Amino acid sequence: MRRLILALCTLAFTFAGSAFAQENAAALTVDERISASVRPFLDPIVGIIFFSVPIFGVDFPLIVGWLIVAATVFTLYFGFIQFRGFAHSISIVKGDYLDPKDAGEVTPFQALTTALSGTVGLGNIAGVGVAVYLGGPGATFWMILAGLLGMASKFTECTLGVHYRNEYPDGSVSGGPMYYLSKGLAEQNRAALGKFLAVFFSICCIGGALGGGNMFQANQSFAQFAGIFPAIEDFGWLFGVVMAVLVGIVIIGGIKSIARVTEKVVPSMAALYVGSALVIIVLNIGQVPAAFDAIITGAFAPTAVAGGVVGALIQGFKRAAFSNEAGIGSAAIAHSAVQTKHPATEGYVALLEPFIDTVVICTMTSLVITITGVWEPDSGVSGIALTSQAFSSNFAGFKYVLAVAAILFAFSTMLSWSYYGMKAWTYLVGEGKVKELLFKVIFLVFIVIGSSLGLGPVIDFSDAMIFAMSLGNVIGLYFLMGKVKELVNDYNAKRKSGEIRKIGV
C-alpha cells in the first residue's frame, strides 16, 4: 500500500512539475496552461448535453426540462407521495420500524446520512450563489419547487435501487441504476435496451464523478480559499495537488480514519452553516418580508435578469437538480445497501433528501444572499464568492468558517463520488486491483484540473456530466415506474394488514 501512495505522489508531482516547466516556457500561469489544454475536450461535451431551444427569446436547455418533466410525472403518478408520505418517512428514519433482531445492519438513518454527505456539498453554498447571481432572487422560488418535485424522483429511483440490488455471498451489496436498468428492463423483455441504458448510465456516472463530484468541488473550495489569501490565486494547481494527495491517501492508501473524521465533522459543519444562516435571518428579520417579496416578484416578473421569468426559472431548476441530484441516479447507489423488509421503505427515506438538501439548506443560502442585499446583476461576484459576501456582511470572520466548511464539504463529496464513479467503472470494466487503481488515479488528476480552471468551464462540464446521467436513468424510470407502483401498493397493503408495523406498538 505504501508503495502505491508513493507512486501516486510521484505521479502528482510529475504532473505538477511538467506543468510548471511549461510555465517557464510561455508567459502563462500553470492554471491557464491546464485550462487551455483541457477546454477543447470539455466544451463540445457541454455543447451536446446543453442543447437548447429558444423559448421566449431565452435559450432553454432541454435537459433541464427533461428532469422537471420527469419529477412532475412521478409526482402525479404516485399521487403527491412526497406530501402524503412525509410523516411516514420521518417515522422510518427515526427507527420506529427497526427490528431489534436486525441490530448491526445498515439503518435507514445511516443510509440517508451517507447519501446526504454526497449531495450536501458546494452545490448548496456555491451553486445557489450561481443561481441567484444569474437568475436573481426569483430563482429561489423555482429552486424550491424543483426540490419538492424532485422528492418523487428520488422516491422512485431508490425504491428500485433496493429492489434490484445484488447481494453477494460475502455479504456485500451492490445497487444503483446500472442494476435496476439492466435487471428491471430484462424482466420486461427489454434486456438489450436495459443493458444499453445501464452502460450509458455508467459512462455518464464516471463523468459525473469527475465533474460535479470532483472538479466543481475542488474548484469552488479553492475559490473560497483564494478569496481569503489572494496571493495564492494563481496556484490552483498546487491546491489541487494537496487535495489530491489527501483524497489519494483515503481512496488509494485506504486510510479510513481521515474519511471517518471528515464524516463526523461534516454534519456539524452543516449544522453550523444552517445555524449561522438562521441567525443572519433573525438579525435581519425586518428584511424578511421584502426578501420574500423579491423572491416571488423575481420568480414571475424579474427585471434585472437575463431572460426574465424563464431565465430565473432555468437557473433555479438547474441548481436544484445539480444540488439534490434527483433523477440523476447517484443516490440509489448509496441507499441500496440498507437493511429493510420492503424496498418501498427506502423510497420513503430517500424522498427526504431533496427536502433537506434543497428546500432547507439551499433556501437558507439564497435567503441570506437576498436579505443581505449583496446581489448585484453583472457585478461578476458569483458562486461561493457571493455567498461568502452575504454571510460576511453580518459576521466579519465568517469567510474563514466558510472556507473550512467548503473544503470539508468538498472533501466528503469527493469521497462519496469517487465511490459512485468506482461502482460505475467496475460495472463496465469488471473488478480488479489495477483497474480500480487506474480509475482512482484519473479521479485524482481531475482534482488538480478542477482547481486550476475558472468557474465557467468547470461548472459547464460538471453540469453536463451530472445531467447526462439522467438521460439513461430517467428513460429507465419511465419504464419501471409501473413496477414501483406495484411495490408501493404491496407495501401499503402490508401496512394495512399489520404485516409491516411499528416495533413495540
Place this chain on the structure above:
Amino acid sequence: MKELYLVGFDDTAASRRAVDFAVERAKGTEGTVLLLYVLEWSPYSFLTNEEIAERKGRRREELSRAETLVTPAAEKVRTAGVDCETLVRFGNAAELICEIAIERSADQILVGRTGDSPFKGRLLGSLVVNLAQAAPVPLTVVP
C-alpha cells in the same frame, strides 16, 4: 430456588473474573449463568459508502468472531457443572444488559471492573457507572 445470573462478557480478564464469580454463586443455587456478549453498535453512527456496502458481511463476521470467544467460555462454565446459555447482540452494552435482565427476569447482573481511573470512566462513560444508575436488578461488580 434456581437463579439466573446475567454476566456481561467480552473476553477480557475482568469479564472472565465476573464469570468465575457467577459460577461460584450458581453452584449454590443450582442456577444458570447467561453470558451476554455485546457488540457496540449505534443505529445513528455515520458510515462511509464502503462501510455501508460491506456492512452485511461485516456483521456476519463480527457475530461469528463473538461466537468463537463466547463458546469456549460457556464450555468452561458447563464443565464446572453449571448450566450456561449464551447471547450475542448488537447495541449499547448498558442498555442491552438492562433490557435482557428484564426480558429474562435475571436475578442478578454481574460485570467485571475494568480498573479504569474514575476520571477516564467519567470522560468515556463507564459501563459500570451506567449500570449502577439503571440496573433493574441487583448488580455485582467483580474486581
